[in-house]
Amino acid sequence: MKLTHSLLLAASSILAVSSANAQTVIDITGSTAGRTAVHQAILSVLSNETFVYNGTNFNGASKALFKGDISGTPVIVRTSWSGSAAGVRDVAQSNSSVWFPATTIDTTGAANNTAVSMANSSSNTVQDTPEIAFSDVFQSSTIYTSPALTDVTAGVIPFKFFASKDAPATVTNITSIVARNLFGTGYIPTALLSGNSSDEASYFFATGRDPESGTRITAMAEIGYGVFGQVQNQQPTVVSGNVTGVAQWPAGTYAAGNGGASSGSTVKGYLEAAGYAGGYGLISYLGSSDWSSVAKELTYNGVTYSADNVKNGKYTFWGYLHQMRLSGLSGTALSFFNSLTTAVRADTTWLVKTSDMRVERTSDGGLINPLY
16 A cells, blocks of 8 residues: 655645545556546546546546545545656656645545646645556567566557648558658658649658657557657647647757657647648647547558457557556555456447457567457
8 A cells, every 4th residue: 555645735734634644545657548548447446436637638637636435445546647658667667756646635625527737846746656557568669678567458549640630632641651751751742642743842740759658659660660769750839720830859858859749639739730731731640549530630551440440450550558567566456456457448439449359469560460
């Protein structure tokens, strides 16, 4: 059992902290692509639950706080989504510096589905150590391979490529070879997508996620670029719904071009801005929880996404949602982990059920093998 260690900011908070300390606190981190399915699964596992979240949309919340019961035992569940590789790192290395919602936040005073401000380092967040990570890539696809985590396959996450919302009607498909060119150079002529010589003087620019993102790892593995390959992401400037410029993603934590957005919702916003007409058309990838009805969806290698096309192996842009933990998890936390697995596996809104798959793969971007 892990007890909260939020600082007592005022005498009036002592009672709230004492109550929280009597409960098991379970912290979850990792894949932003999987968070929607996980948030919904948490609600199905807990009874008498109340919750709040950070942001304007529960399904896309960067952090959430749940209070409820599991088999009659009171628990607090906190989520903080940072990316698959980051989640694997933080659980494997028992990182105690991950920002989670403070357990002292009151979830009972307002209706569920309530947003609160949880900016890092504020009175609403504390640093703690996560027990569970969700990842849309195998641990072997990250640089954090030791210690080996207990890995349970909880579902299949489908992905899609999208172009800017005002992309021309002639741009409908992207191939793995063209995608490798795009992310390796940072841009490609529109003609490589449209097949029209009149499009040779206009361009699409690559944008996407940072190297800690499982969505990026999955995409780079799928197109054959390599999970550790350095890309040339472009950082768009968006003003009033229009992309007004792009520039190589600046150097910082990662080399110039190799950085990227920290969430799929940010990339979604880039793609939903008008860019192509102004000369700054964009192409990127999104997981199912961030799919856009505004940006232009592209077929992949000539195949349209459908759940059936994933199940039968025709559409290959997908990865497993892995639920990971250290081997020493026990007690209520372990019971919750197992119940959560069952709940996530039942999801058919954001995931494809592994039990429905007619094919499998043993590595990210690996061969599609029949199960029959």
